Amino acid sequence: MSKPRPPVALYLHLPFCLARCPYCDFVVYAGGDARGPRARTEHLYAAVARELELRADALDGRFGRPDVGGPREPLRSVYFGGGTPSLVPVEWLERLLAVVRDRYGVVSDAEVTLEANPGPEERGDPAAFRRVGFTRISFGAQSLDEGELRRLGRRHSPDDVAAAVAGARAAGIGSVNLDLLYDVPGQSLAAWETTLQAALALRPDHLSLYALTLDDPDAEGITGREGDHLPTPPGARRWRERARLEQDEDRAADQYGLATDLLAAEGWRGYEISNWSRPGHESRHNLAYWERRPYEAVGPGAHAFDGVVRRWNAATKDPYIAALLPAQGAAAEPPGGRETITPETATSERIILALRLDVGVPAAWADRSPLADSREWAESAGLLESMEVGGEARLRLTLRGRLLSNELFARLV
Template identity: 40%
Template sequence: MPATLPDGDPVPADGTLPPSALAGLGHRPLEIYLHVPFCTTRCGYCDFNTYTADQLGTDPGATRATYVDAALTELALARRVLGPAAPPVSTVFVGGGTPTLLPAGELVRFLAGVRDTFGLAAGAEVSAESNPESIDADGLAELAEGGFTRISFGMQSADEQVLALLDRVHTPGRAAAMVDLARAAGFRQVSLDLIYGTPGESVDSWRHTLRTALAAGPDHLSAYALIVEEGTRFAARVRRGEIPMTDDDDLADKYLVAEEELTAAGLSWYEVSNWARTPDDRCRHNLGYWRAADWWGIGPGAHSHIGGVRFWNRKHPAAYARALAEGRTPAQGREILTGVQRRVERVLLELRLADGLSTDVLTGTEQARVPDLLARGLAEVHGAGTGGDRLVLTLRGRLLADGIVRDLLD
């Protein structure tokens, strides 16, 4: 969730959505995302909407102690806006920031609020992100006992020099050790997040990170290329010549290493940057994003999408809490997506999935470009002749996913 918010149209003070957004609401999955904007330190590469304690000061609307109260107020607003047609929530995801800087009991209290306000669907997936140093065995047990089913630890690397350059404060072995603690606490699914392409990271170092992560036995693993975002300390250091810019060829080589190691260990890709041990281990919440499900994002800067309407909250925690305290929506702006925009986004997102994109989504001229992708070895068509043709990227195509989308679309 980048810190810079887009422009958009004004949002009614009570948060009301247009009737078109609510049409068919009860027939689509509903997801809830909670953004926790607190961090102990701000990593130099991060451009998410996060804050350290000294950045927030003492404003009562921006403290950890009152944060879940504000989030529950927005949850109640979501219930009023969506009305009685809203279905039980199918997934909950608590991200950040560092969600586990809040006491585990507070996160459980928020989940209880979701259960009381909307209800949880049978078998609902409930996820939390955590930094390895920000929670202990007791906190993990409290989350699991309170209804959290999945946890994702930000491991990033097993190389001390890489962790230092990324401003990560945990030791290389801490994240892997947390997998065992999470299992013992009762979590059904455990994931590790990795970053590759940090300047100075060798291919051997990256392979060591992958093997260290795999040795811990996670059910799911995410591997993201380091992107140098403008406005970050990392970008400033690149401009000053202190560290080199990330290299596209290096990123591609390391992606191929990730695919090799993860596949050999029995994990399969289901989205360009995500691998799972079994289909049941895929992150259902994130799949909802890629498939344009309905989700309500709670917290400062959080984005939501309901029935083709996208809206986003005020960025600063104090401004967010103040709006709710005054009985107003915290949403700062919104856009109503056109049919063309929704189709383009569907191509952009679904083509990143191993399940692929239905060729029926493509226009006639776009379909005419598919044979060239096949001839170049960038994609395959699955299900030919069954009435369910789907365009699926090959490994080489995954390396060029963004460019393929640009070339494919009208």
């Protein structure tokens, strides 16, 4: 049985957006819930700062204060996600980072990421972000086709993406990611290639390419009082029903294959199923998730993991603020849930997460694990292949395996 371990990374969820994109399932407050007195944005930021202190108190008690070479090392990655954290006033970003440095410690070469939208009203001031300590910006570009951006309900143009990347570079941001979507309604293979080529012409360091997924969190039962998702608004639900009709699995597979070939030819490394980078720009934060390292997390809907227990905050904003900023008495943990991961589940998770990476898993893992039962099937179906890294025999997904990974992963749980 594994033991709890201190976090190597920290995630902060800041949930405000100008408007809600109809496909989005993140914990987001938009429109009137993100502006004006009803939004209580300042209260939310103060509650996140309070939660940072509360979680740090607990870590101090379990593992001691952060110290280089000690049992609790300073953080290697801090990630401000959302929502649109680039909308948060810089003074608040600076205050939150000051609490993180003081209570968690941050190594001198840490990756400190801010998610941003590229539109002129949303991208904020990259020079100020650099000044307060962000080293990486991840832009939600989604597409570089004007019509697709409109269909997706985005509020920026391809030129805005170019201006956002140029602004980040001019400010000295060392690593820039673009998120892009494929399997977008009405998106031909040629249009996807045009978006990829336009993205490469902007010379980002990292690309996250996701198939547009249109889930239904209500049907999955994760939108209740303690749930980590918010209900889907009726308009978004109707949009998804229409959009689903214009998606196509075969076209999506071709789009994925095209991206794989094109980026490999440009010298990019597809280090994870959905992520490509120039050498040295792999996302340290996301690698912590896939390598199943422990991470702390604060904010509505955020998930934390200490190696044994997975903990989550409920998505609803007002109970979150009420617990952390009570009118009377001491702050309490916000509502949410927790789950102890059994050794069997831990083994399955470790294999599934590692198989997402291009370095795969040690072949020896297939001797005694759920992989032992599925290896032969997966190899004969062309989903798994053998390779060697530093003299060690390993197994990894083929391109076909990446496309059909869910079929293999379902056998491993």
